[in-house]
Every structure is written in structure tokens, then in C-alpha cells.
Amino acid sequence: MALFNHLKNVNILQNKRTAGMTIIPIIIPNRVYIPLTQGKCDTAHPLVKPGDVVRVGQLIADSDTPMGCPIHSSVSGTVSGIVNLMSSSGKNDIHIVIDTDKQQLPTDIHLPQITNRDDFIAATRASGIIGMGGHAGMPLYRKFSFEPGTVKTLIVNGTESESFSTCDHMTMMSYPKEIISCIRLIMDALELNECFIAIEDNKDDAIGLFNKTILENGISNIKVEVLPSVYPQSEDNSLIFSCTGKRMGKDETPADIGVVVINVMAVLKLQQYITMGMPLVSRAITIDGDAIAKPQNVEVPIGMLASDIIESCGGYAKPVKKIIFGGPINGIALPTPEVPTTKTVSTILCFSKEAADMNEETACIRCGRCVNACPMNLMPYELADAYDADDFEFVANHHADMCIECNACSYICPARRQLSFRIKRAKEEVINGR
Amino acid sequence: MEDKKLIISSAPHIVAAKDTTSMMQTTIVALMPSLLWAIYILGFRALIQTVICVFFCIAFEWVTRRILKRKQTVQDMSAVVTGIMLSFVLPVNLPIWMTIIGCFIAIVIVKQLFGGLGCNFANPTAVAGIVLLISFPKEMTTWVITDKMCPAVLATAATGGSTPIDLFTNASNIPTNLQMFFGFVSGPAGELSAFMILIGAFILIIKKVIDPVAPICFIGSVIIISVIAGYDPFFQVCAGGVLLGSVFMASDPVTTPTTYLGKAIFGLGCGVLTMFMRRFATYPDSMLFAILFMNILTPQINVLTRSKVYTGNKTGGKE
Numbered sequence: 120m121a122l123f124n125h126l127k128n129v130n131i132l133q134n135k136r137t138a139g140m141t142i143i144p145i146i147i148p149n150r151v152y153i154p155l156t157q158g159k160c161d162t163a164h165p166l167v168k169p170g171d172v173v174r175v176g177q178l179i180a181d182s183d184t185p186m187g188c189p190i191h192s193s194v195s196g197t198v199s200g201i202v203n204l205m206s207s208s209g210k211n212d213i214h215i216v217i218d219t220d221k222q223q224l225p226t227d228i229h230l231p232q233i234t235n236r237d238d239f240i241a242a243t244r245a246s247g248i249i250g251m252g253g254h255a256g257m258p259l260y261r262k263f264s265f266e267p268g269t270v271k272t273l274i275v276n277g278t279e280s281e282s283f284s285t286c287d288h289m290t291m292m293s294y295p296k297e298i299i300s301c302i303r304l305i306m307d308a309l310e311l312n313e314c315f316i317a318i319e320d321n322k323d324d325a326i327g328l329f330n331k332t333i334l335e336n337g338i339s340n341i342k343v344e345v346l347p348s349v350y351p352q353s354e355d356n357s358l359i360f361s362c363t364g365k366r367m368g369k370d371e372t373p374a375d376i377g378v379v380v381i382n383v384m385a386v387l388k389l390q391q392y393i394t395m396g397m398p399l400v401s402r403a404i405t406i407d408g409d410a411i412a413k414p415q416n417v418e419v420p421i422g423m424l425a426s427d428i429i430e431s432c433g434g435y436a437k438p439v440k441k442i443i444f445g446g447p448i449n450g451i452a453l454p455t456p457e458v459p460t461t462k463t464v465s466t467i468l469c470f471s472k473e474a475a476d477m478n479e480e481t482a483c484i485r486c487g488r489c490v491n492a493c494p495m496n497l498m499p500y501e502l503a504d505a506y507d508a509d510d511f512e513f514v515a516n517h518h519a520d521m522c523i524e525c526n527a528c529s530y531i532c533p534a535r536r537q538l539s540f541r542i543k544r545a546k547e548e549v550i551n552g553r
Numbered sequence: 554m555e556d557k558k559l560i561i562s563s564a565p566h567i568v569a570a571k572d573t574t575s576m577m578q579t580t581i582v583a584l585m586p587s588l589l590w591a592i593y594i595l596g597f598r599a600l601i602q603t604v605i606c607v608f609f610c611i612a613f614e615w616v617t618r619r620i621l622k623r624k625q626t627v628q629d630m631s632a633v634v635t636g637i638m639l640s641f642v643l644p645v646n647l648p649i650w651m652t653i654i655g656c657f658i659a660i661v662i663v664k665q666l667f668g669g670l671g672c673n674f675a676n677p678t679a680v681a682g683i684v685l686l687i688s689f690p691k692e693m694t695t696w697v698i699t700d701k702m703c704p705a706v707l708a709t710a711a712t713g714g715s716t717p718i719d720l721f722t723n724a725s726n727i728p729t730n731l732q733m734f735f736g737f738v739s740g741p742a743g744e745l746s747a748f749m750i751l752i753g754a755f756i757l758i759i760k761k762v763i764d765p766v767a768p769i770c771f772i773g774s775v776i777i778i779s780v781i782a783g784y785d786p787f788f789q790v791c792a793g794g795v796l797l798g799s800v801f802m803a804s805d806p807v808t809t810p811t812t813y814l815g816k817a818i819f820g821l822g823c824g825v826l827t828m829f830m831r832r833f834a835t836y837p838d839s840m841l842f843a844i845l846f847m848n849i850l851t852p853q854i855n856v857l858t859r860s861k862v863y864t865g866n867k868t869g870g871k872e
Contacts (some may be wrong), residue, residue, distance in 0.1 A: 129569070282567065368865010441560045448565040455559065474567075475560050481573055481629065482671035487764075487811030496860040500811070518862040526565040533572045534671075540563045 124364050126357045126494035128349035129527045131448065133321060134282045134407070137414050142289050142403040145417040146431045147221050151194050152214040152459040153422035154206050155180050158249045158256015160188040165215055171198045174226035176397050179215055188258040189247045192217060193400040193420035195224040207444045207451050207458050214422070214459060228396035239308035240264060246392035247399045249462050252276055252287070252353060252382035254445060256463040259385055263309060265374040273306060273314040274344075274362050277383040280319060280352040281446025284466045286403040289416050290384050291318070291325040295332045298383060301390035302341055309379075315344040315362045316383075319352060350448060351525040355380055357494050369521065384465075399462060404428075408443075408469035412436040419460060425467055426456035441475035443468040448526050478535040489528035489538055495521045499528035503541040511548060519545040571761070573670075577630035579762045583753035584637050584801070590749045591742035594701050595645045599742050602645050602652065607636030609656035617665040631670050635659055638678040638801060641743025642794065642841065643685065645697050651689055655681040675848035676808045682841045694719075696739040703732040706739050716740035718793040722837040733791040743801075744838075747791040754800040763804035766813055770820025771799035771827075778828040794840030795827060802840075808848040815851075815858040822847045 156162045163180035173179060173192040180190040196219040206212040231242035244260035275298070279287040291298065302314050318326050329343045344362050346352050352361065355373060358380060360366055365376045373380050388399050400421060406428060407414040413433035425442060429435065443450035444464045460467075489499040497518060505513040519542055528538040591599040614632040618625055639655055659677035667673050686693045696714030698707060705726040709715040717738050720727045728738055736746025743750070757763045775795055779786035790796065799820065803809060809819050823843045830839030 131569075132567070366863050366865075368863065371865055439559070441562075441566065443566055447567040450564055450566060452561045452563075452566065453559065454561055468566075470566070477562060477566075477568070478572065482626075482669060484573060484671045484806045485808075485811055486806035487816075490811050490860065491813075493860075496862045498811070498859060518864060521862050521864065529568070530565045531569050533569075533576060535568060535572060537563065539565070 125347065125349070125361050127491055127496070128347075128351065128357065128494060129492045129531045131280075131282055131350045131530065133348065135285050135288075135321065136283070137285045137405050137407055137416055138288060138322075140285070140289065140414075140416050141293060142286065142416040142418050145419050145423070145428065147194060147219055147223060147420065148423055148427040148431070149219060150199070151217050151219065151420055151422035152202075152204055152424065153179065153190060153193065153217065154204075154459055154461050155190060155213045155215065156206070156208075157188075157190070157461045158254075158258075158463050159186060160249060160256065160258055161186045162213065163187060163190050165201055165213070167198050167215065169198050169200050172196075173198060173217060174224050176228075176400055177226040186258060186261065188249055188260075189245060189398070191247050191398045191400055192226075193422055194219040195222055196220045205454065205458065207453060207461065207464065209451075209454075217422075225397065230396045231393060233308065233393065236267065236308055236310075242393060243389060245398065246389060247462075248385050248388050248392070250382060251385045251388070251402060251463060251465065254449070254451070254463055256461070259381065259389065262374070262379055262381065263305075265379070267310065270309070270374050270377050270379050271312040272363060272378045273302065273311045274358060274378060274380045275302060275314060275316045275383050275386055276353055276358060276380055277316055277318045277322070277325065278346055278353040278358065279322075280348065280350045281448060281450075281466065283407040283468055284405050284446055286405045286416050286465055287383050288322050288325055290387055290403055291322070292328060294387050294390075295328050297390045298386050299329070299332055299336070299338070299341065301386050301393070303338070304393065305381075305386070305389075306340070311379075312340060314341045316341065317344045317346055317358055317362055319348040320345050321348040350530075351494060351523070351527060354494070354523055354525055356523055369518075402462065402465075404460065404465055404467060406432050406467045406469075408467075409474050410435050410437045410439040410469040410471040421462055422459045424457050424459055425453065428460065428467060429456065429469065435469065437471040439469045440472040441468075441470040443470070448530055449524075480536050481534045483534050483536055486533060488531045488533065492527040492531045494525065494527070495523055497522060497542070499538040499542060500536075502545055503536065503538045506541045506545040514545040515549045520549045522546050573631075574629050576762045577634050579757065579760045580634050580801075581630065581637065583756040583762075584634075584641070584743075586749040586752045587641065587743050587746060587797075588637070590736055590746045591641075591645070594699065594736060594745055595697050595739075595742065596699060598645045598697070599640075602643065602647070602742070603637055603640040605649060605652055606640040606643075606656055607633050609653050610636035610639070610660050613656055613660040614665060617661050618669070621665070623669070626669060629670060632660060635664070635677050638743070639681055641797060642678055642682040642741045644693060644695055645742060646695065647685075647692055651685060651692060655685050658684050671807050673807055675845050676802050676805055679802060679841045679844040679848065683845060686836065686841070698739055701737065702739055703728045703737040705732075706737075714739050716744070716793070716838065717788070717791075718831070718837045721788070721792060722831070727788065730785070730787045730791070733788060741794070743797040744794045747796050750796040750800055757800070757804070763800075764813070764816060765804075767803040767809055767816040767820040767823075768799040770817045771795070771803050771823045772820075774821045774824025775828060778824065782828070782832070789828070789831075793827070793831070793838045798823065798827075798840040798844055802844050803847075808851060810851050810854045810858060812855065812858040812860060815854045818854055818858065819847050819851065822850070
């Protein structure tokens with residue numbers, strides 16, 4: 120089934136230099152800045168004030184709106200302020216600043232009591248987990264809140280198709296039993312029939328390890344689905360199509376076609392909350408790039424500044440010209456290193472001038488490589504030209520709003536045209552009705 | 554400090570290695586085997602012809618962009634490719650002033666006046682070749698005969714020289730398939746040796762510079778039509794400009810469709826037109842006309858073969 124069904128894609132340089140590097144805990148910094156707007160969640164309201172003493176795992180912000188998600192302190196220490204700071208989205212957002220006491224004292228633990236589906240969803244909400252694989256960051260409990268019976272398939276996303284990222288891979292290598300036991304829990308609580316653990320074929324060790332664990336436990340409804348190492352395999356549309364052959368239509372979510380997709384690290388964090396009571400307070404990230412002295416995988420507390428992380432990891436090897444949150448194809452370039460990490464940041468890349476220099480745009484030669492790269496079957500060069508010509512009709516009629524913003528078209532373009540940038544702007548115009 | 558500022562640009566932050574200039578460079582390398590064979594068979598004049606074409610193509614591009622006050626683009630080497638291709642479709646002994654007119658038409662009229670690289674409506678070489686053919690029919694059909702060529706072609710030395718396709722049209726003795734394959738024949742420099750063109754095709758496909766779809770459909774349709782019509786398919790493919798046209802012109806990204814289905818239609822159309830014109834039309838070597846005709850149809854082919862976007866079963870919203 121998954122062997123022949125793949126959406127269009129591109130082959131990228133993998134750069135998995137940190138594969139095989141086990142995740143090591145980072146040295147706790149002097150101060151963290153915990154953002155109150157993370158991913159797609161509504162902005163949370165602070166529940167603490169300057170001067171309060173907080174512990175690791177303590178609830179410090181929440182929101183009772185439908186897309187609200189609780190935020191917990193990732194360190195123990197004293198709240199020193201609630202400030203506006205530039206976040207990775209480029210906007211000034213509210214952050215809770217905590218001066219750490221470096222002791223990481225945990226808050227009182229209450230293990231969640233789960234007897235039925237509603238308990239499970241409430242526990243997922245209380246864990247504070249949001250999507251950990253990309254920039255979107257949808258709260259996990261919202262993904263689980265579908266109409267009972269409408270979703271029967273779970274896909275656990277261990278593909279990690281972006282360059283440089285290996286944190287999901289190493290998470291899978293370190294915690295196979297925990298991940299599988301949590302998958303069974305999720306499937307029981309939500310009454311799901313089958314689960315695909317999607318892993319790209321460049322991670323042979325993880326595939327072997329998971330197959331072995333599944334076999335040892337005699338599980339029949341969880342399968343490892345080996346997918347080709349192409350980009351954008353880890354994106355929802357490509358992932359669901361490769362595993363199940365189904366496609367999402369316009370404005371549809373995975374739940375509308377009977378599938379729920381979770382990142383493998385989110386599964387692990389949920390398992391840790393349910394068995395140990397500690398909500399999401401830290402996550403593994405890969406730090407890499409040619410300007411970093413020691414590329415590695417580290418477990419960082421939420422809200423640690425990128426500059427602190429880089430310093431703790433050994434600093435720069437060369438003068439840095441570009442710092443990116445996320446992978447090189449879909450990541451966000453930062454204006455300064457003093458930006459806090461959030462629950463969704465999976466990679467920090469530091470590029471020197473040589474790696475950061477991008478070529479100028481030249482003329483489109485109509486080669487069609489962008490057409491062969493687009494997973495949504497769009498014609499990127501036509502949409503980009505129509506956007507330049509202010510042709511709103513064309514852009515709307517040719518489905519610019521179906522663009523998933525994967526940037527594969529810009530990646531493959533020999534003329535170095537910024538196709539995805541133009542299509543994203545065109546998409547905004549179509550959605551907002553211009 | 555200026556230097557400490559970080560670069561903020563939109564994703565993607567890395568791009569694939571292949572760019573336009575490297576594609577042009579690989580194309581130039583792929584054209585070299587044919588050039589070397591032409592020098593061997595036709596003599597040193599073939600090299601001089603190519604050098605003249607390349608020089609004037611670069612010069613015209615530079616001057617035109619200077620006059621139009623646009624950014625210089627000669628460094629992307631597309632003018633070099635056009636120059637070599639033009640020398641491959643002209644007779645080696647063509648008077649130099651006619652060659653220069655050909656360069657002018659290809660670079661200034663077909664390419665630069667329409668906007669430069671990526672904007673030409675048809676293959677510059679095809680248009681230039683056709684204009685010269687119609688304007689100077691005698692000089693454009695006079696071929697150099699040397700003693701390295703096969704007997705069938707040597708016999709035509711007295712009557713101004715004939716290419717294999719001329720011999721076929723006149724129902725004279727044609728060269729053997731082996732002589733055709735290696736190229737012991739006369740004709741334009743790029744239409745001599747099937748073997749050398751195939752080496753070039755191999756280079757282009759291995760380096761992923763071209764999609765083999767259009768060339769394969771072009772050659773394939775020529776073979777099928779030859780078999781149906783009772784001609785020798787090997788001869789039909791090696792004779793005339795079928796191989797040069799399919800490998801280097803039907804694969805030109807600018808003037809051919811962007812979708813795979815479109816490229817297949819393009820190749821098929823070229824093959825059908827070439828064979829039709831060979832049988833029924835005046836000019837025996839009709840590849841240039843076929844390419845031009847399909848180039849003009851390309852925008853419509855693009856519209857017809859546009860890939861379908863899946864928007865779902867319910868038509869809520871714009872459709």
C-alpha cells in the first residue's frame with residue numbers, strides 16, 4: 120500500500136551529522152523566558168506574578184478558550200517579570216521571565232486518573248503537549264477531540280524528513296518501549312483500530328528496533344511503515360497519503376478523513392506525563408550547522424534562549440550569519456540569538472556566511488522542476504508569475520490556498536526564484552478574500 | 554557593527570545544487586563530441602564556424618542588453634549554447650555574413666527582444682535556421698564533401714553535395730546503417746553522427762539536466778511511423794535532424810511544455826510532423842519546422858496538461 124502511493128517530492132541533502140548522538144540534558148541557564156503564545160494555541164494568561172517562587176512542572180499560565188493549552192514552568196526559581204519580547208514568529212509576545220535557582224526542584228506530582236475517554240483527553244490537556252514536529256503546534260487534546268468513532272487510524276510521525284534534524288530519531292532509539300506502550304494507551308482510550316509508525320528508510324536502526332519491540336510484545340495492530348527519505352515526507356498530506364492512500368480536501372483536517380497524526384516525541388512526552396506526572400517542560404532539539412563547534416542533540420527546558428543553548432553546547436566555530444529555528448528548508452531565520460525556544464522548536468541551525476549566502480533570482484526557464492516537486496499538484500511557476508502580475512483571479516482559480524508551504528518548489532528551482540514566498544503571499548490574499 | 558547582523562530571509566535557507574549556469578555548462582560539454590566528429594569529417598572549417606557563431610551570439614547579447622539598459626546575462630552561458638547549436642544546423646561553408654545574420658535573428662530577435670532567457674517564444678536556433686533556409690535556399694543546401702565520407706555521399710560531390718535525407722528523398726543510393734550511425738556522411742555539423750549525439754544525450758540524462766520524456770517520444774514516434782510506412786526506422790532516426798532536434802531542441806526547457814504529459818505530446822507532435830513533412834513537403838529536412846510548430850503550441854499544451862489539484866469531494870467554497 121505505501122510502496123507506490125507517494126505525493127510528489129524532492130530529494131534533499133540529509134546532513135544527518137548528529138545521527139547516533141544520544142540526547143544529553145543541557146546545563147540549566149540563569150534565566151528562561153517562557154512564551155505564552157506557542158504554536159496555534161490561544162495566548163495563555165499568566166497565573167503567577169513577579170516574586171512568586173515556582174517549581175518544575177508548576178502550572179504558570181492557562182487559557183479557558185477552545186484552543187487554550189496550559190503552560191508549565193520548565194525550571195525552579197523565582198518569577199522576575201512578565202515582559203514583551205520578540206518571539207520566533209517575529210511578533211512581540213508576552214513572556215514569563217524566571218530566574219532559575221539551578222536546582223530543578225519538581226512541583227508536587229499528581230498522576231492523572233484515566234478511566235475513560237474524557238479522562239484521557241483531560242489528561243492530555245493537562246500535560247500541556249502541543250504539536251512538536253513542525254511550526255504549527257496544534258494542542259494535542261484538540262487532535263484527540265474528534266467525534267467518537269470517526270477516526271480509526273493513528274499515524275505516529277517518526278519520519279523527520281528535514282535536513283539536519285535527528286532529535287526524533289534519537290528519541291525513537293532511546294525510548295521504543297515507552298513509545299509503544301503509550302501508543303497502545305492512546306489506541307485503547309480513543310478506540311482506534313490500527314497504528315502506523317512512519318519512519319524514513321534512512322533510519323535503519325530505528326526501524327529494526329521498533330520492529331523487534333513490536334514482535335517481542337506480539338502486537339498485531341501497530342506496524343512500522345517504512346517511507347522513502349524524501350522531502351516533504353513528514354508533512355501531513357504526504358504522510359497520510361503514503362500510509363493510507365487518503366487525501367485531505369480543501370479545509371479538511373486529518374480527523375475528517377479518519378486519521379490522527381502525532382509526532383513521536385509528543386507520544387513520549389504524553390507517556391512521561393501519564394506514568395510520572397511531569398507535564399511538558401523540556402524537549403530534545405538538534406543543534407547543528409557549519410558555524411556550530413559541537414553539533415549534538417540536547418534536552419532543553421522550554422523558554423531557554425537560543426544564545427544560551429548555543430553557548431552551553433560549545434559556542435560557535437565560525438562567525439555566524441544566520442540562525443534558524445527549524446530545518447533549513449522550512450525554518451524561520453532569527454533576527455538575534457536572544458529568542459526563546461518554544462514547545463515546537465525542534466532544531467537550531469547556525470550557518471556561517473558561506474552557507475548562508477543565497478544566490479540572486481534569475482529568469483525562469485520553464486523547466487518544470489517546481490511542478491514535479493509540488494506535493495499538492497500546483498504549478499508554482501504559474502502562481503508566482505500571476506502573483507507578480509497582480510492577477511488575483513488566476514491565483515484564486517488555481518488553488519493557491521491549497522499550498523502547504525513546504526518550500527520544495529523554491530528548493531529545487533535552478534533559477535533560485537523565491538516561488539514559495541510569492542505563493543504564500545498569494546495564498547494569504549485568497550484566504551482573506553483580498 | 555555591520556558584520557554582526559544576522560541575515561533574515563524567508564525559507565528555504567538551502568537550495569538544490571543545480572542552477573541554470575551549471576545546466577548550460579553541462580549542455581556545452583554534451584555538445585562537444587558532435588563538434589569533435591564534425592571537425593574530423595568536415596575539416597577545420599567546422600571549428601571556425603562554431604567559434605564565429607558563439608562569438609557573435611555572445612556579442613549580440615551583450616550589445617543588445619547594453620542598449621536596452623538591462624542587466625548583463627552573458628555569464629549564464631545560454632548564448633554560448635545557442636551559438637554552438639546554430640553552428641550545428643548550418644552548412645559548414647555558409648558565407649560568414651549569412652551566419653552572422655543567423656546569430657542576429659537567434660539572439661536579438663527571438664531571445665532578447667522578447668525578454669531574454671526564459672521568454673523566447675520558440676527555439677532561437679530553429680527560427681534562425683528556418684529564416685536562413687527560406688532566404689538563402691541555395692547556400693543553405695550546399696554541403697561540403699570530403700574524402701572521409703562514405704561512397705554514397707561522395708558520389709554527390711559534383712552536384713553541390715547531398716545529406717542522407719536528400720539521398721533518401723531522391724531515391725538514390727543511401728549510406729549503410731553503420732555509416733549513418735557513426736556519421737561518415739555530409740550535412741550540418743550536428744546532424745552527422747548519431748553516436749556522438751547519443752553520447753551527449755547520455756551526459757545530459759545522467760546529470761539530470763534534461764527530462765528524457767520529449768526526446769524519447771520524438772524518436773519513438775519517428776520509429777513507429779517509419780515502421781508503419783515501410784521505411785527503415787534506423788535510417789529515419791539517424792538521418793536529418795531527428796536526433797539533434799530531439800536531444801537538444803525538444804528538451805529545451807524554455808520552449809517546451811513543463812508537465813510530463815505535455816512533454817510527451819510535444820515529442821509525439823514533432824515526430825509526426827517531421828515524418829509527414831519528409832514524405833509530402835518540399836524541404837527534406839523538416840525537423841526545424843516541426844520544432845517551431847510545436848514551440849508555438851507549447852503554451853496551449855501547458856494549459857491543457859495542467860496538473861489537477863485535489864480539493865476534496867465537497868465543493869464548499871471556491872472551486
